[in-house]
Amino acid sequence: MLKFLGKRVLQIVVLLFIYVTVVYWLIEAMPGSFVDQYLLNPKLTPEIRENLKRQFGFDKPAHIRYLIYMKNFLTLDLGISFSYFPTRVTTIIAERLPRTVFLFVTSTLVSYVLGYNLGKRAAWKRSGLLDKTTTFVGIVFWTIFLPLLAIFNIWLFGVILKILPLNQFIDPNLWKSAPLSAQTIFIRLLLTALVFLIVFLIALLISNRLKTIPAKKTVLYTSSITTIVVSIVIWILSGYSTYAWDIIKHMVLPVLTLTLYSFAGSMLVMRDTMLDVIREDYITTAKAKGLPDNVVRDKHAARNALLPLVTNFVISLGFTVGGGIITETMFSWPGIGRAYLEALNTQDTPLLIGLLVFTGIFVLIAHLVADVLYAVLDPRIRY
């Protein structure tokens, strides 16, 4: 296993360098450059224009700029953004990351939970009403034009029903007197989620060692509910719960949209794998033993069908740091995805490469985790 891991890490490093190089030259090949928009000011004298070029490094040929970039990259320096000059790329990523992660991890989680549940039920009652309905609805949403779905949801829930905020991630009229920045609240919300995750994993480990199902359930449910209640109480006592709630309220519409758009993916994976699993002999044996239908479905079939979904989910988590250009734009949720768009539109090379590299690292790590997880979840797999 260790040998495998070492080999994969080495592959990742080599791949990363190839990736950075390809990305760099692709962007370099685009016509024009960032400084063009400033050089198109006829009031600037030639000396000042040359100075501007020098400030942004455009006085050097492209291959020298590439070598400088790679040298800085080796020291984990992603450079200075052109369009947010002279802010460091890492600062921009750090500012936008919590917003993106909070939104996209939530929607990925909701989407997979929904997909898992619908998928297993649809497969269990194959060709039934639920199977037909969920497959049809899922495919319709999966193939819909995402901006259209976003606009429709905004219109329905924000304009017509007026039950959800139209856009943005906070309400300015509430936040104008807030003692903390939204960034701080985002980070605290993420920390709360992390604490919950840790408690849940510990509870899962403990429950696995327990013998009876009621005991397992008690440990899992008690720890989860206690963590949620304690977190809510801490938030209320801190006096910042209104702000946290405001963010959550603003998140409902984008999460709903993303979930509707993408749940079919995980649902169909789950459904297909379940259909294979339920044909296995041990499922027939379980049924013949007289076990209740839902126990056979959930304990015997679904657990074994979960493997592709889990690895799929882990890889999806890697992509969440990249955010989504369309979702972030449609819901005015300025995260990493939006930064991509801005960097591309302004030809902000350092920011664009920095974002791609950052996302790339997470995706590669997610692939590695998925490989490891495969071996952990399925004892038949050995590296």
Added chain:
Amino acid sequence: MRKLFVFVSILVVLSVFAQTINWALLQEPKTLNPWNHYGPSATVWSSYVLGTWYGELYAYSDVRFDWIPSLAADLPKIEQEGDLWAYTVPLRNDVFWSDGTQFTADDVVWTMNTVMKLIKEYGLGGNWASMIDPDYFVRAEKIDDFTVKVYFTQPSLAKANFGVLMAPILSKKYWEPKVEEALKTGAPLQTLYNYDNSDEPIIGPFKLVKWEKGAFVQQKARPDYFDKGSTLILYKNGAVEISNPNTGFHWVGYGEPTGEKMLELVTGPYVEDIIYRIYLNRAAAITALINGDVSFVFNSLGLQKGEADQLAKASGVKVISNTTNGFRYMCFNMRRYPMNIKEFRQAIAALIDREFLCSRVLGGQAFPQYSVVPVGNAFWYNPKVPELTPGYGMSYGERRKLAIDLLKKAGFKWVVEPKIEGNNVVRQGRGLIAPNGQRIEQIELLAPGTGYDPMRATMALYIERWANEIGIPIKANLVDFNYIVQRVWDEPFNFDIYMLGWSLGYYPDHMADFFHSKRAGVGDFNAAGYNNPEFDKLADEFLAASDINKAKELGFKLQEILAEDLPYIVLFDTPIVEAYRADQIIFPYEQTLSGLQYVYGVPALVKTAE
């Protein structure tokens, strides 16, 4: 107990009547730091927020754009001192920064000289460098606390009056130690650009309270704003009167303040807070406007037709339209044959029926332009220019006949000569042969694609068709904006004809920037390579003019020369269409060049609706 009750009651009343207005931005400001904003990170979105923070010695009046004193107490006195020209500017003594410090000559002298030093020694660029041109500006000197002398190498309306004297003035007390500290670092400009100036004293009516990154910027009205209650009156006879009853400041210029008033404004601020909400897409901002979440949407490009139609139907929303200060044009590469032949360019101009294109093809969404000074810039626009343009007012057939005659006059021939009868092209021309006997195979017209600007793309295709009808082998090549920029400025001048657009400043010195022969070098702005000694001489005089009427006369002549020589064919521009909630806010006026966004929504004048 009673005191507490009164205090609480006051708080309640204040909170009930606190007037907060919400405006929408379609992008987040890049920076609110003046060094960075007027330097390399200038964006219109930052301007909307901080555009009124800093005062300048002279400013444009509302609506009519008269050049009037702002921090100055009177117009400058100009005199020659040796080789230099000194502009003596008296300053107002009733101006205070938001930290309570009085505005004095020290602020002006320090700002101008520091910016000059940073430009010359450290390469400060962007708008700072366009406002304070180191070829003209020499230094600023303090005469007394409320008088400064600004020295120039030569008098110039463009570089002095509309340049240095309109540059933003920063607080010396606040910035001097920071700049000195920055100069000791390895990267002084970066240090300055990065400086957190959220506590910076300002002169304008609203001060930054909070910038919640990605969500909103909040500004609060200054109760101690020095100009509150000040009245600006524009008279129809051209006179301008400014008076502040609170401080006793009074100024009259451009004639006797008598007769009918064109505009009278009393400065506020009238609202307590302005929140600039950041929406990252137009649809969301427009929905927010319809929903009443915001009362105005800032957008330098204006509303599209569908959006304007949708908003016109919304209750409480008012849609307004204004002319813009810019133009879209096509430029000939006069370094290449046959674009260097005047009659050839005139023939192309004769073929282009701007009225037809704007009204019929573009459905009235654009208006025709003829001069390099837009019609909306009324003071500087020469109304004779349209008549000087070949083909103006002619029918379809007459335009083609004129174009053929112009080409023949210049010595062009055809393998198959075009034939026009009435308004019909009965025989299409083929095989255009230039006066030098060379057959012209193809002329490339670079134009932005439909994704960037469908109007220019459409117009390019029409021009191609009309030119082809009389045998001019123009081929429209619809490409990416950056590709055109690369071909024109980077390669350089690797083009036959290109089509782009300009947004302009109020003072039309762009005529010298775009067409003076000394600006025809690589990467410079005379992309056409236009070289006319007569034009150069007049342009030099125009730049050096210190009398506005003389400058106007010269500006008119420059426009007439360009209308005949046609290095550019100015085509059209679009009006800027905006919308606001008339049931929430009241703007003091609606008709102004480039719309209300151009004047940052006049925050000191806007009121809440009853």
